[in-house]
Amino acid sequence: xxxxxxxxxxxxxxxxxxxxxxxxxxxxxxxxxxxxxxxxxxxxxxxxxxxxxxxxxxxxxxxxxxxxxxxxxxxxxxxxxxxxxxxxxxxxxxxxxxxxxxxxxxxxxxxxxxxxxxxxxxxxxxxxxxxxxxxxxxxxxxxxxxxxxxxxxxxxxxxxxxxxxxxxxxxxxxxxxxxxxxxxxxxxxxxxx
Amino acid sequence: xxxxxxxxxxxxxxxxxxxxxxxxxxxxxxxxxxxxxxxxxxxxxxxxxxxxxxxxxxxxxxxxxxxxxxxxxxxxxxxxxxxxxxxxxxxxxxxxxxxxxxxxxxxxxxxxxxxxxxxxxxxxxxxxxxxxxxxxxxxxxxxxxxxxxxxxxxxxxxxxxxxxxxxxxxxxxxxxxxxxxxxxxxxxxxxxx
DNA sequence: CTTATGTTTGACACTGATGTCAAACATGGA
DNA sequence: TCCATGTTTGACATCAGTGTCAAACATAAG
Numbered sequence: 034x035x036x037x038x039x040x041x042x043x044x045x046x047x048x049x050x051x052x053x054x055x056x057x058x059x060x061x062x063x064x065x066x067x068x069x070x071x072x073x074x075x076x077x078x079x080x081x082x083x084x085x086x087x088x089x090x091x092x093x094x095x096x097x098x099x100x101x102x103x104x105x106x107x108x109x110x111x112x113x114x115x116x117x118x119x120x121x122x123x124x125x126x127x128x129x130x131x132x133x134x135x136x137x138x139x140x141x142x143x144x145x146x147x148x149x150x151x152x153x154x155x156x157x158x159x160x161x162x163x164x165x166x167x168x169x170x171x172x173x174x175x176x177x178x179x180x181x182x183x184x185x186x187x188x189x190x191x192x193x194x195x196x197x198x199x200x201x202x203x204x205x206x207x208x209x210x211x212x213x214x215x216x217x218x219x220x221x222x223x224x225x226x
Numbered sequence: 227x228x229x230x231x232x233x234x235x236x237x238x239x240x241x242x243x244x245x246x247x248x249x250x251x252x253x254x255x256x257x258x259x260x261x262x263x264x265x266x267x268x269x270x271x272x273x274x275x276x277x278x279x280x281x282x283x284x285x286x287x288x289x290x291x292x293x294x295x296x297x298x299x300x301x302x303x304x305x306x307x308x309x310x311x312x313x314x315x316x317x318x319x320x321x322x323x324x325x326x327x328x329x330x331x332x333x334x335x336x337x338x339x340x341x342x343x344x345x346x347x348x349x350x351x352x353x354x355x356x357x358x359x360x361x362x363x364x365x366x367x368x369x370x371x372x373x374x375x376x377x378x379x380x381x382x383x384x385x386x387x388x389x390x391x392x393x394x395x396x397x398x399x400x401x402x403x404x405x406x407x408x409x410x411x412x413x414x415x416x417x418x419x
Numbered sequence: 420c421t422t423a424t425g426t427t428t429g430a431c432a433c434t435g436a437t438g439t440c441a442a443a444c445a446t447g448g449a
Numbered sequence: 450t451c452c453a454t455g456t457t458t459g460a461c462a463t464c465a466g467t468g469t470c471a472a473a474c475a476t477a478a479g
Binding site: 059193199201205217 | 325337341353388389390391392393394397407410411413418
């Protein structure tokens with residue numbers, strides 16, 4: 034197999050992910066990706082076809098990491114602690130960097146959904162997966178706490194709230210405020226009845 | 227005062243709003259606005275200066291309408307009914323049109339915040355106002371229902387959830403599912419303890 | 420050492436968008 | 450009626466981005 038790729042795919046996709054995190058799917062051009070990865074535009078076209086493909090690959094990596102981190106954060110002995118830890122993890126991820134990068138999946142849901150059905154599907158799949166992770170982790174915790182709604186609905190509400198928090202982050206709410214919002218939800222879900 | 231504007235500002239800004247709703251802030255070009263309003267590009271530049279100005283004016287109109295509708299939806303005799311009616315109103319607004327237009331303020335928070343501080347401020351102001359409306363309406367309802375968190379926190383959580391629902395709408399969740407999410411929150415907030 | 424294979428590169432032709440401007444134009448007020 | 454004032458128009462120069470391609474190139478396999 035002669036004629037071999039000169040750049041490291043993993044490094045390149047990692048750098049591409051950085052670019053997408055910083056600029057968002059829509060605002061990122063092939064020019065930006067070339068500059069950010071150090072790989073010529075023509076090579077990127079040749080290797081991947083275009084922006085959408087590169088994004089989907091980079092996003093896959095991002096989603097896997099995020100889900101793994103979320104699952105770990107949810108490993109706590111009681112539901113309240115698990116949820117608070119989970120939201121802490123999200124807030125920290127969203128507010129990281131300066132200027133803060135926000136939540137890539139939320140951003141993608143909003144700005145790529147209309148123009149890239151595949152990106153929409155990727156985000157949808159990730160959110161469904163996240164919902165499952167939250168549900169399974171919560172149902173594995175037997176601490177006598179029973180939300181007023183069934184666990185499936187609670188899990189979806191939790192995922193939805195992470196999206197809401199991501200939006201609130203974009204309009205200037207700081208980490209402390211975001212955690213307060215999360216706390217309000219967690220308290221409402223786990224308050225004794 | 228001779229040399230008089232040939233187009234109706236109200237009609238034009240209304241049409242501009244339609245364009246922004248359909249395409250989003252970022253994807254909308256002055257060309258699109260000219261086509262959508264029937265006013266020449268040069269005239270738009272002359273009258274408003276540019277896209278950002280037009281957007282801010284159109285968004286102001288949109289925000290005022292949305293807030294008025296929200297306040298009306300919250301006029302119900304008990305907290306649970308008020309919140310469900312409020313979320314119904316939101317879901318209906320987000321899912322309107324085909325393809326559905328989604329939530330303009332959420333979209334703007336995500337895609338305009340980085341490139342237009344004024345747009346970010348406008349969205350932030352609208353969300354703060356919405357929070358106040360929700361808070362005031364809820365606190366005016368004396369039905370003996372007391373959420374596990376204080377009303378201010380509850381109001382912010384409600385607003386955050388509307389944002390989350392707007393994102394979920396973008397990745398393919400239909401009105402019925404969105405209402406279920408809202409129901410889960412409302413039930414959690416208003417469940418007897 | 421050569422060859423076949425796939426990769427890299429810079430250039431090319433295009434498209435869509437921006438912001439500006441002078442000239443043509445319309446109209447309320449003197 | 451005529452003029453001053455502000456509006457409209459189409460054209461212009463410019464820029465950023467797209468997608469493609471032939472030629473130059475690197476290298477694993479024979």
